[in-house]
Amino acid sequence: MEDVQPQWSRETPWRQGHVLCAKARAALELHHLDADATCVVVISHDCDLANDNLRAEPDVEVIIGRVVSATNGNYSWGKAPRTLHLPMQRNGAILAVELVTTSKRLVLKSALAGFEPDGAFELDGKGLGVLRAWLSSRYNRAAFPDTFVRRMDKTGISKRIAKKLEPHGALISFVYFTIDGGQTLERPDTEPYELSIVLVYPPGDDAEVTADAADELAEAVKADCEAKLQDKKQIIIKSCIAISEDDLPVSRARVLTHWRLEHMTLKSDGDDPSAISI
Numbered sequence: 001m002e003d004v005q006p007q008w009s010r011e012t013p014w015r016q017g018h019v020l021c022a023k024a025r026a027a028l029e030l031h032h033l034d035a036d037a038t039c040v041v042v043i044s045h046d047c048d049l050a051n052d053n054l055r056a057e058p059d060v061e062v063i064i065g066r067v068v069s070a071t072n073g074n075y076s077w078g079k080a081p082r083t084l085h086l087p088m089q090r091n092g093a094i095l096a097v098e099l100v101t102t103s104k105r106l107v108l109k110s111a112l113a114g115f116e117p118d119g120a121f122e123l124d125g126k127g128l129g130v131l132r133a134w135l136s137s138r139y140n141r142a143a144f145p146d147t148f149v150r151r152m153d154k155t156g157i158s159k160r161i162a163k164k165l166e167p168h169g170a171l172i173s174f175v176y177f178t179i180d181g182g183q184t185l186e187r188p189d190t191e192p193y194e195l196s197i198v199l200v201y202p203p204g205d206d207a208e209v210t211a212d213a214a215d216e217l218a219e220a221v222k223a224d225c226e227a228k229l230q231d232k233k234q235i236i237i238k239s240c241i242a243i244s245e246d247d248l249p250v251s252r253a254r255v256l257t258h259w260r261l262e263h264m265t266l267k268s269d270g271d272d273p274s275a276i277s278i
Contacts, residue, residue: 005110005113006114006249007110007113007171008052008054008110008112010050010051010052010115011054012049012050012052012109012113013042013116013117014042014049014060014112014117015042015046015049015117015233016042016044016045016046016049016131016132017038017041017042017043017127017131017246018041018042018117018118018121018122018123018213019040019041019042019088019116019117019118019120020040020041020042020062020112020115020117020118020275021107021116023115023116024040024115024267026042026114027111028106028107028112028149028243029109030064030105031054031064031161032063032065032090033102034066034068036229036267037066037067037068037123038066038271039065039066039067039097039121040061040062040063040064040065040084041062041063041065041099041131042061042062043061043063043099043104043135044059044060044061044276045129045176053088053241054110057109057249058106058108058109058110059106059107059108059109060105060108060109060112060248061105061106061107062105062106062107062143062145063100063101063103063104063105064103064105065086065097065099065100065103066087066094066096066097066098066100067090067095067096067097068098069099070096070249071085071087071096071170072085072166072169072171073165073166073167073168073169073170073172074162074165074166074169074170075098076169077130077169077172077173077174077228078130078133078134078137078142078172079175079260080096080172080260081101081134081137081138081167081260082100082101082138083098083099083100083234084098084099084130084131084134085098085102085169086096086098086123086127086130086131087127088122088127089123089124090121090122090124091120092184099131099134101138105172115239117146121256128153131229132228135261144179144257144259145179145186145187145193146180146186147186147193147268148179148193148235149156149262151193151234151235152235153200154234154278155228155229155234156228156237157225157228157229157235158222160221160225160228161197161221161225161259163177164217164220164221164224165199165217165221168213168217171201171203171210171213171214171217172200172214172242173199173200173201173202173245173259174195174199174218174241175198175258175259175260176197176198176200176256176258176259177195177196177197177198177257177259178195178196178198178256178257179194179195179254180193189233190233191233192233192234192235192236192237193234193235193236194236195235195236195237195240195241196237196238196240196241197218197221197222197225197237197239197240198241198242199217199218199221199240199241199242199243200215200242200243200244200248201240201242201243201244201245202244202245202246203246207246210244211242211244211260214242214244215241215242217242218241218242219240221240222237222239222240225237225240228246245273
């Protein structure tokens with residue numbers, strides 16, 4: 001009697017954020033160059049996964065990631081649009097999974113139908129929200145004036161902010177900028193940009209302690225940036241404040257612009273997070 005080929009159905013157990021088991025990875029030949037640390041995560045939306053019309057929706061989109069030994073703060077909370085360090089649980093223990101946008105692949109539903117998700121991995125609701133926001137951010141990034149971006153790089157302020165925030169990745173969830181009070185002008189060399197920085201943080205279990213830590217970090221970021229900015233014709237730091245996610249109204253958020261630490265994903269340090277083999 002011939003074996004019956006598993007069929008994809010609307011009752012599929014697969015959901016966004018699920019992890020492929022070792023047998024599925026081997027059968028589909030999905031391997032990171034850091035083979036022993038490979039972690040392949042499903043990123044297709046649940047509605048697309050439930051679609052059993054394989055002519056209309058034949059594939060499941062995944063990212064070939066890897067488990068990393070420590071979280072880089074500049075890759076947490078979706079701060080960088082190209083690389084994400086996503087907290088997950090494996091057999092009850094917290095770990096970080098590194099996902100890189102260039103490591104996306106398509107897998108046929110018919111090929112995945114015979115496998116179950118790896119039950120050892122668990123992604124909670126907050127983590128799933130971070131994953132979804134990060135996936136959409138690549139196509140929904142704010143545009144800053146080219147002159148401003150060049151000055152941020154030239155003065156080293158981008159790296160200063162990233163370096164200061166990196167050890168506090170779990171504390172700060174978003175970094176917002178206001179430039180010239182909300183204007184987006186290409187300024188001549190003789191005119192400085194006025195920059196206000198807003199560090200947004202989740203209040204956590206002890207809101208008062210978290211607020212104190214965030215305020216202290218905001219003061220340190222401002223002082224560090226000002227020390228670096230010897231040429232006041234480039235950028236002037238007007239303020240750097242910390243604000244709780246619970247205290248950031250929609251009206252305020254609308255006039256702020258999300259700054260993503262993209263340069264951190266472009267540096268060459270001999271450890272290429274996008275290195276995979278298939």
